[in-house]
Amino acid sequence: MTTQETEEIQAELAAALPHEMFCFQCEQTAGGTGCRWHQGVCGKHATTSNLEDELTGYLVAYARCVHDAGVASPCAHASLPMVEGLFCCITNVCFDDDAVHALIASIRERIDHVSARHGLDAADYPAYDMGLVWNADEDVRSLKSLLLFGLQGMAAYAYHAAMLGARSQAVDGFFFRALYGLSATDDRQALLDLVLECGRVNLECMAMLDEANTSTYGDPVPTTVDLAVEPGPFIVVTGHDLRDLEQILEQTDGRGVNVYTHGEMLPAHAYPRLKEHPQLKGNFGTAWQNQQREFRDIPAPIVWTTNCLMPPKDSYADRVFTTEVVAYPGCTHIDADGGGRKDFTPVIERAIELGGYPERHGMTGVNGGTQVTCGxxxxxxxxxxxxxxxxxxxxxxxxxxxxxxxxxxxxxxxxxxxxxxxxxxxxxxxxxxxxxxxxxxxxxxxxxxxxxxxxxxxxxxxxxxxxxxxxxxxxxxxxxxxxxxxxxxxxxxxxxxxxxxxxxxxxxxxxxxxxxxxxxxxxxxxxxxxxxxxxxxxxxxxxxxxxxxx
Structure with a gap:
């Protein structure tokens, strides 16, 4: 083999291998310091992680553009792409490069729109280099990371509230102001002030979501939830978004398909208006990190409505459905129409096709209990x-x-x-x-x-x-x-x-x-x-x- 042939093969291999990444946003990060090579502990590949850094850079650029345009309170239409972009970058949400590319394109369109409307040059707002954060002085990096990760978490709450029609100019405006501050200053006191302000604004955001949930579904009441699964077709719904669960319940009324919650969706059993659907039966399994074991060979589809997704195993990958900004390559994604309605027919049909368990399937909590109480x-x-x-x-x-x-x-x-x-x-x-x-x-x-x-x-x-x-x-x-x-x-x-x-x-x-x-x-x-x-x-x-x- 010639030297040229060897170099060509090495180049092809290098191109095929994932690039290096840097991520230390979760508690399980590699070595307690950061995931740095081709794949994170969460299963996310370096290409996706780096794309999410690029998306974050464009969100910062969008915030800078809005700041330079003098827009004090971006409207809901302008803010939702910001919220979606931050939400996408939460651990265990999006593993799909195409989905991240689509969000980047959406943010670039917003930058073009704001620039054109206010006489700015969109070329002045390229993606902010997140390496400036990850490679900054360790105290600056620490404060900016606290701020950014806090914003990402708050964005998830803001998104779920928005799905129920609740928005706050103060919350939406802070996303822009805080990301502008992240890029505009390295002053430690100013950054600490922004970090604590993020906490105060998140209280308002959680209050908004609390009001949206309780005004829509009623105040939770103490409810005992069975951990076993009844015979017949069923759907498992995991995540946080109550509106998604509600739509699935509405569309399964009278269809002979039961619905089970999983993970953070467990509290849904306590909301009076969701309890009105008799096919909302119980809770499947335990916490998110046990899914690859608990979903093995499950005879039912699973719908992910928010974070908590782990790379699906072959034994159940063909029955995984995602929605909102959750995405995984090869899995069916359920999109909303212009009015926010989602058609979960493919999920229901898959549940009927799989048929569920032929007899009652007993499950327990991690300590052997057969019921839990929420509400x-x-x-x-x-x-x-x-x-x-x-x-x-x-x-x-x-x-x-x-x-x-x-x-x-x-x-x-x-x-x-x-x-x-x-x-x-x-x-x-x-x-x-x-x-x-x-x-x-x-x-x-x-x-x-x-x-x-x-x-x-x-x-x-x-x-x-x-x-x-x-x-x-x-x-x-x-x-x-x-x-x-x-x-x-x-x-x-x-x-x-x-x-x-x-x-x-x-x-x-x-x-x-x-x-x-x-x-x-x-x-x-x-x-x-x-x-x-x-x-x-x-x-x-x-x-x-x-x-x-x-």
């Missing part, structure tokens, strides 16, 4: 606030623990199961998000007439938990930090980041965070957060419990 939302808990306050005054309730956040596959997360098992018999465990799957099937009994585990909902329902804490503080005439209340949070991706920023922006102190602290937080920035807010990493359930109850 202890803000209204339900606050309706019992008087009795709860009296129980505390009488000594019947000694402490509250908010144990919630994201679940994940990395070792060490059994901490949260052990921690909840260690909680005193006179305590209440408030929980939300998929982290609850570590312990939500445990039977801890009752205290003061309430179950000791109160499932408050999805991660965005942190808003409800915050409102409960504020109400209790008001009832006792003290601050939230003076309550017998401890925060024990698990994180995995960007929505957990923005919820954490909201708690910090509200001045909540002494939060325990794990399993590991974020790789993108530098020692100096961590020092600031520890000094100002007392944030700390978890150690052991026994040691942390003793410290909280001291």
């Amino acid at each position: 202890f939302g803000r209204k339900t808990v606050l309706d019992n606030a008087g009795a709860i306050v009296q129980a505390v005054k009488d000594g019947a309730i000694g402490h509250f623990f908010l144990v919630g956040g994201c679940d994940g596959a990395k070792p060490g997360r059994n901490y949260y199961t052990r921690f909840v098992e260690e909680t005193p018999a006179d305590s209440v465990v408030l929980t939300l998000a998929c982290g609850k799957y570590r312990f939500n099937d445990l039977d801890l009994g009752e205290v003061a007439g309430l179950p000791r585990i109160l499932d408050m909902g999805q991660c965005n329902d942190a808003y409800g938990a915050i409102q409960v804490a504020l109400a209790l503080a008001e009832a006792f005439g003290c601050s939230v930090n003076e309550l017998p209340l401890s925060f024990v949070l698990s994180w995995y991706e960007q929505k957990a980041v923005c919820v954490l920023l909201t708690l910090l922006a509200l001045g909540v102190e002494d939060i325990y965070l794990g399993p590991d602290l974020p790789a993108f937080v530098s020692p100096n920035v961590l020092g600031i957060l520890q000094e100002r807010f007392g944030i700390r990493g978890i150690t052991t359930p026994e040691a942390d419990m003793a410290e909280m109850l001291a």
